[in-house]
Amino acid sequence: MARTFLITGGAGFIGSHLADELIRTGHRVLVIDDLSTGQISNIDHLKGNPAFEYTIDSVMNRALLAELIDRADYVVHLAAAVGVKLIIESPVRTIETNVRGTEIVLETANKKKRPVLFASTSEVYGKASKIPFSEDDDLVLGSTTKGRWAYAASKALDEFLAIAYFHEKRLPVVVVRLFNTVGPRQTGRYGMVVPSFVRQALASKPITVYGDGTQSRCFGYVGDVVHVLPTLLSDRRAYGQVFNIGSQEEVTILELANRVKTRLKSQSEVVFVPYDEAYESGFEDMPRRVPDITKIQSLTGFEARTSLDEIIDRVADYYSTEATSLPGGWGDS
Ligand code: UDP
Numbered sequence: 001m002a003r004t005f006l007i008t009g010g011a012g013f014i015g016s017h018l019a020d021e022l023i024r025t026g027h028r029v030l031v032i033d034d035l036s037t038g039q040i041s042n043i044d045h046l047k048g049n050p051a052f053e054y055t056i057d058s059v060m061n062r063a064l065l066a067e068l069i070d071r072a073d074y075v076v077h078l079a080a081a082v083g084v085k086l087i088i089e090s091p092v093r094t095i096e097t098n099v100r101g102t103e104i105v106l107e108t109a110n111k112k113k114r115p116v117l118f119a120s121t122s123e124v125y126g127k128a129s130k131i132p133f134s135e136d137d138d139l140v141l142g143s144t145t146k147g148r149w150a151y152a153a154s155k156a157l158d159e160f161l162a163i164a165y166f167h168e169k170r171l172p173v174v175v176v177r178l179f180n181t182v183g184p185r186q187t188g189r190y191g192m193v194v195p196s197f198v199r200q201a202l203a204s205k206p207i208t209v210y211g212d213g214t215q216s217r218c219f220g221y222v223g224d225v226v227h228v229l230p231t232l233l234s235d236r237r238a239y240g241q242v243f244n245i246g247s248q249e250e251v252t253i254l255e256l257a258n259r260v261k262t263r264l265k266s267q268s269e270v271v272f273v274p275y276d277e278a279y280e281s282g283f284e285d286m287p288r289r290v291p292d293i294t295k296i297q298s299l300t301g302f303e304a305r306t307s308l309d310e311i312i313d314r315v316a317d318y319y320s321t322e323a324t325s326l327p328g329g330w331g332d333s
Contacts, residue, residue: 004028006072008059008105011038013186018076018226023051030068034058037082042185059101064106074233075116077105083190087151088280098154107167112176115172117233118162122179122289123152132292135242142284166240175236179246179291182311183222184318194219197257198315201266208266208271208276215252216288220246221306228302237299244291247304263312
């Protein structure tokens with residue numbers, strides 16, 4: 001049955017892919033996005049579709065948000081300050097956006113008891129060393145004097161609040177922890193590694209590996225991730241629960257740099273940049289980050305189908321064809 005989904009942050013990387021998926025499967029989509037990190041070009045192709053509507057505004061606009069939530073059956077809350085670089089550069093904005101925004105979305109959705117899916121992040125596991133990370137594991141965050149942990153702490157607080165709304169107010173909520181989601185439309189502007197490496201490789205510029213490149217990640221394809229979100233949000237068994245979502249194909253960042261270089265037949269050299277230079281002095285990176293996805297698999301049959309090589313190809317296609325026409329598409333770092 002056709003449903004109406006409100007996507008906060010719907011002009012962003014993940015939000016716009018989710019809008020595509022929902023429209024493709026016959027649903028209606030309302031988007032609210034303040035374009036702080038989202039881009040109108042991500043949803044340009046949906047304009048004019050009768051099943052799609054968008055509003056350029058912030059979720060902090062309570063009256064407008066209430067009106068949109070009233071018209072929606074489900075709320076997917078993706079609007080947030082994202083990316084480690086952005087977090088370090090604008091810590092006040094990160095904390096305020098992530099905490100206040102989620103507070104307002106939950107409070108407003110609760111008035112109409114609309115189910116909410118809240119997008120959290122694998123960052124919340126922090127420096128935990130048990131691999132893979134399971135939803136019930138301890139979260140191990142660094143000192144409050146180290147800027148990067150503000151992102152994890154803000155998202156963890158949002159998770160607490162979402163789960164508190166479920167228990168105390170009976171608001172249906174689902175929390176997902178997304179692990180390094182990548183694909184077309186993700187910008188390298190906020191430091192994300194896959195778009196950064198692909199763009200560097202395409203432009204024959206040095207591929208910048210931070211630290212010694214032994215740190216590893218699992219890159220999940222955005223199409224696989226957004227495919228499972230509506231299923232979760234409409235399943236009562238998921239309410240009040242936390243789910244990891246991502247791929248389990250682990251790769252070191254140095255391997256990633258070499259894979260991108262080889263795959264794109266690039267002349268770029270791979271260079272090492274100390275963390276202090278890349279981020280801030282005393283920056284703490286996470287050495288490994290692998291999700292345990294048993295929980296989402298058993299509830300929904302989720303699979304990360306898209307391999308890293310396919311991901312690299314699709315991101316490269318995107319940058320070869322579309323990004324040249326985007327504002328700041330090639331010019332930024
Ligand atoms: N990274 C890198 N070069 C870049 C950007 C990122 O080596 O140009 C590294 C970063 O230090 C981290 C990994 O790639 O170890 C993933 O970074 P990203 O910001 O994409 O996501 P994170 O896992 O930090 O949330």
